[in-house]
Amino acid sequence: MKGLRRYVEDLLKGRRPRSFPVEEADADALRLAIELRAARPGSDAPREEFVADLHRRLAEPDIARAPMPVGRRLVLGGAFAATGAVAGASIDHALTRGATPPGDGTLSPNRGRWHPVADAADLPDGAVRSFDAGSVTGFVTRDSGRLRAVSGVCTHQGCRLHVEGGARLRCPCHQALFALDGAVVHHRLPAPIPALPRLAVREAGGVVQVYVSSA
Amino acid sequence: MNRWIPGRRERPGPDAETSSEPRTPLRLVDGEAYTGWEAIYLDNVNRIYRLMFSKVGNRPDAEDLTAEVFLAALRPLRTSASVGEVRAYLLATARSVLASHWRRTLGHEITAIDIERVAADFGRPPETGRSPERVARILAALPDRYRRILELRFLRSYSIREAAGELGISIGNAKVLQHRALRLAAEVVRDDGPDDRMGR
Numbered sequence: 166m167k168g169l170r171r172y173v174e175d176l177l178k179g180r181r182p183r184s185f186p187v188e189e190a191d192a193d194a195l196r197l198a199i200e201l202r203a204a205r206p207g208s209d210a211p212r213e214e215f216v217a218d219l220h221r222r223l224a225e226p227d228i229a230r231a232p233m234p235v236g237r238r239l240v241l242g243g244a245f246a247a248t249g250a251v252a253g254a255s256i257d258h259a260l261t262r263g264a265t266p267p268g269d270g271t272l273s274p275n276r277g278r279w280h281p282v283a284d285a286a287d288l289p290d291g292a293v294r295s296f297d298a299g300s301v302t303g304f305v306t307r308d309s310g311r312l313r314a315v316s317g318v319c320t321h322q323g324c325r326l327h328v329e330g331g332a333r334l335r336c337p338c339h340q341a342l343f344a345l346d347g348a349v350v351h352h353r354l355p356a357p358i359p360a361l362p363r364l365a366v367r368e369a370g371g372v373v374q375v376y377v378s379s380a
Numbered sequence: 381m382n383r384w385i386p387g388r389r390e391r392p393g394p395d396a397e398t399s400s401e402p403r404t405p406l407r408l409v410d411g412e413a414y415t416g417w418e419a420i421y422l423d424n425v426n427r428i429y430r431l432m433f434s435k436v437g438n439r440p441d442a443e444d445l446t447a448e449v450f451l452a453a454l455r456p457l458r459t460s461a462s463v464g465e466v467r468a469y470l471l472a473t474a475r476s477v478l479a480s481h482w483r484r485t486l487g488h489e490i491t492a493i494d495i496e497r498v499a500a501d502f503g504r505p506p507e508t509g510r511s512p513e514r515v516a517r518i519l520a521a522l523p524d525r526y527r528r529i530l531e532l533r534f535l536r537s538y539s540i541r542e543a544a545g546e547l548g549i550s551i552g553n554a555k556v557l558q559h560r561a562l563r564l565a566a567e568v569v570r571d572d573g574p575d576d577r578m579g580r
Contacts, residue, residue, distance in 0.1 A: 199437035
């Protein structure tokens, strides 16, 4: 009875009502209180700030519909890797917004070698090539002149990804979808999955190379 | 206001083409139905919010549940297409989001979304406060003072002190009156037969 009164008072004041042990008789009164409260003229329109704010949240790359803001995303890739500072790695982690599930960010073996994956001429801007470098398989792309390489294995259960529509990586097992920079575009899994690990990549002597474990 | 526009089904909107460059990821939403997730969102956020508000009666919960619906629904939605499917999917999501809200908070399913009933309304432009007829009927069935206290507090935003002043009674009495009025009104509703707004 006390709980019911407090709940109703919260409704009347526009606060979030606190829960309480509900009995059958309370349920009817509650339902009615909600109906009466909802009938107050003009009170059922959403606040503009709420609508705008949710709009923004939905637009965030974690929920992934807008294209990745490339510049902000990552400092790795071509320029960085070409200096040989491969181990640098996860600057992008700090820059990633919101609640991305934890991922390794970058795969950078301690002892590795540059493995050729494509002729530079075969990788024009916007192209995607899959590669198999023995210990690692993945995809390499060139976007606005910058090289990127990501692992080609789904971070959910390890299925091999394939290119979809030239701009996405699709997992055939549970339909997860990744962007070419490894970000999760969407999935239908109960828990979030990490982005695809990125690989160090460079262009040397007309050949695109990925840094992989020498083991 | 935003409305469902059946014509969009046949003809992609004028911005269907322009939306293809920077927002290509969204081509998952069939261009013939909505031009993208933003169109879906803007066209439906008011409806979903109002629906939720009518089921929970308070803004903080209504906002959270609305956000939950869109956050959960927009991803899978982008793979599917027509306006009808989008609408059905949003409603189905809203129903389960509301059900789990009640499970989580009170352990009783106080209100529910009856998809078929709501779907019929969903296509029409939203109007504010459409339940008044039913509410008016319930209130009319109450003794005068009971009706007054509920009107003042629920419909006219009077504080308990103001309502007590208006009725010329003490605050303590106003509280008791309000509580009894609510209980009695709940009985009226039970006798009023199957409820046509609250779903169950």
